[in-house]
Amino acid sequence: xxxxxxxxxxxxxxxxxxxxxxxxxxxxxxxxxxxxxxxxxxxxxxxxxxxxxxxxxxxxxxxxxxxxxxxxxxxxxxxxxxxxxxxxxxxxxxxxxxxxxxxxxxxxxxxxxxxxxxxxxxxxxxxxxxxxxxxxxxxxxxxxxxxxxxxxxxxxxxxxxxxxxxxxxxxxxxxxxxxxxxxxxxxxxxxxxxxxxxxxxxxxxxxxxxxxxxxxxxxxxxxxxxxxxxxxxxxxxxxxxxxxxxxxxxxxxxxxxxxxxxxxxxxxxxxxxxxxxxxxxxxxxxxxx
Amino acid sequence: xxxxxxxxxxxxxxxxxxxxxxxxxxxxxxxxxxxxxxxxxxxxxxxxxxxxxxxxxxxxxxxxxxxxxxxxxxxxxxxxxxxxxxxxxxxxxxxxxxxxxxxxxxxxxxxxxxxxxxxxxxxxxxxxxxxxxxxxxxxxxxxxxxxxxxxxxxxxxxxxxxxxxxxxxxxxxxxxxxxxxxxxxxxxxxxxxxxxxxxxxxxxxxxxxxxxxxxxxxxxxxxxxxxxxxxxxxxxxxxxxxxxxxxxxxxxxxxxxxxxxxxxxxxxxxxxxxxxxxxxxxxxxxxxxxxxxxxxxxxxxxxxxxxxxxxxxxxxxxxxxxxxxxxxxxxxxxx
Numbered sequence: 001x002x003x004x005x006x007x008x009x010x011x012x013x014x015x016x017x018x019x020x021x022x023x024x025x026x027x028x029x030x031x032x033x034x035x036x037x038x039x040x041x042x043x044x045x046x047x048x049x050x051x052x053x054x055x056x057x058x059x060x061x062x063x064x065x066x067x068x069x070x071x072x073x074x075x076x077x078x079x080x081x082x083x084x085x086x087x088x089x090x091x092x093x094x095x096x097x098x099x100x101x102x103x104x105x106x107x108x109x110x111x112x113x114x115x116x117x118x119x120x121x122x123x124x125x126x127x128x129x130x131x132x133x134x135x136x137x138x139x140x141x142x143x144x145x146x147x148x149x150x151x152x153x154x155x156x157x158x159x160x161x162x163x164x165x166x167x168x169x170x171x172x173x174x175x176x177x178x179x180x181x182x183x184x185x186x187x188x189x190x191x192x193x194x195x196x197x198x199x200x201x202x203x204x205x206x207x208x209x210x211x212x213x214x215x216x217x218x219x220x221x222x223x224x225x226x227x228x229x230x231x232x233x234x235x236x237x238x239x240x241x242x243x244x245x246x247x248x249x250x251x252x253x254x255x256x257x258x259x260x261x262x263x264x265x266x267x268x269x270x271x272x273x274x275x276x277x278x279x280x281x282x283x284x285x286x287x288x289x
Numbered sequence: 290x291x292x293x294x295x296x297x298x299x300x301x302x303x304x305x306x307x308x309x310x311x312x313x314x315x316x317x318x319x320x321x322x323x324x325x326x327x328x329x330x331x332x333x334x335x336x337x338x339x340x341x342x343x344x345x346x347x348x349x350x351x352x353x354x355x356x357x358x359x360x361x362x363x364x365x366x367x368x369x370x371x372x373x374x375x376x377x378x379x380x381x382x383x384x385x386x387x388x389x390x391x392x393x394x395x396x397x398x399x400x401x402x403x404x405x406x407x408x409x410x411x412x413x414x415x416x417x418x419x420x421x422x423x424x425x426x427x428x429x430x431x432x433x434x435x436x437x438x439x440x441x442x443x444x445x446x447x448x449x450x451x452x453x454x455x456x457x458x459x460x461x462x463x464x465x466x467x468x469x470x471x472x473x474x475x476x477x478x479x480x481x482x483x484x485x486x487x488x489x490x491x492x493x494x495x496x497x498x499x500x501x502x503x504x505x506x507x508x509x510x511x512x513x514x515x516x517x518x519x520x521x522x523x524x525x526x527x528x529x530x531x532x533x534x535x536x537x538x539x540x541x542x543x544x545x546x547x548x549x550x551x552x553x554x555x556x557x558x559x560x561x562x563x564x565x566x567x568x569x570x571x572x573x574x575x576x577x578x579x580x581x582x583x584x585x586x587x588x589x590x591x592x593x594x595x596x597x598x599x600x601x602x603x604x605x606x607x608x609x610x611x612x613x614x615x616x617x618x619x620x621x622x623x624x
Contacts, residue, residue, distance in 0.1 A: 148343050148344060150344050150608075150610040152610075163401075163403045163404050164403070164407070166404045170378055189344060189375060191605065191607040193603070195602075195603035199602075202610075240613075240617050240618070250613070
């Protein structure tokens, strides 16, 4: 078991903790926040995880002494660079769940193997994890000149970090669509829906192919990719499509979570945390962390 | 008391035009509005800055091309730009101000004001007049709308809008919301109303808004806008003129813009057809209209049924992507 720290015990950090508790390869030994009354820190303590509400620097030596080799940063792009600097200097592998993106983007079924040696990998965004595999499923068949995604999430699943910097979501997701999805140009749109009961995360992916789309090959590739993602997010479902309309290829996805921390509607949390955990588990299994 | 009329035909009017208004049309309409004394004209993609997409439609020209063509031609009118955080970015906003846009309107769903913090902050920093635009405002109580408006006011918005994106409100709904905003927001904060004419309430709702304390009203010549269109500018100006409310606008000037320039541009009549009526009746986002009609035709299902289903799913502005999905599901269910 590789020992890990979670920095940022908010929605993402706490959902990740629940998933890591079931992992055969990752043991979370520290959870670090900045708010003493945090629900996430309370939950961590209840599961026997050491906690601090004074930030990483206050307990860094202890964390290292406890043998931590993997860090999950679920704070924000603003704080990530400092956390990265402190931890990678001590040989801790950093898995970045913020939009800071210091390290390469990692979408497990597309490019995890390429980045096993990177000291820091970035998990793009929830919308990126949910949609970039579909863009890649098309672009591995033929050239995608434009890839566009619309991620619609329930209001309850979007925390203050994302809300205070919504552009980071669109910018980072767009960059991931291009760099990992393989679209020549990308665009990302996020819509927040406040309906009660909350809606399950929905993602629509539009690709414009350079040439006439090879319908059979693209359809097969999409179905294969859906199965790949389902190995770590069972609620990743193709609702409709692919629809072919000229050079447009569109698929409609739904992402239902496991309901670990937030209820099942918040599949956007699960796809982030599951991708991060899958990445950490691979590092642990390879003895890289 | 005077009222500032904010012209929508070159932004909301992009919806019924499938965002295909030419540069020449933009310039000629804006110039005629300017000459008629319209003080404020919005120019962008129908879904705001950065709206160019598969999802909402690619426009004939980029926002920047439209703005660079229109702004220098204005003698007295100021140009505004709309932006929806989640679609348009702060870079788009900087571009717009660089083009000479003097008023930025930051739009969110009526419960999600806090996603506007960056855009409102940067808009103020750049010196643009900054508006918070709370869409689909019929979906919340006046008290909740006030709470959300205060969030935007705290971020720096100087004008707060009650936006009836679905054309669902009746005059009493407008009175309650505008009245609550007027009594709870800072006295220096101004209040605006944006209506859609889906239940033919555009003018009546605008009057209710003015009566309750709004002094900024959105309208569009010949009503060119999403759904059954916006409050028709020429009608509103005529009514306000009769009431002795000063708009500074030449009535005949906007009547002629509507008749001679806008109506000939229409690809289909902008009117209360059964789909537009259902938008207003069921409280559905007005820009869904043409998407539902196209998807209905493609999959052989009723566009009215698609819109009702979109309403039942409590969709919000921006969820155009689900319309084709819903059409396919309805087609499957009926086969």
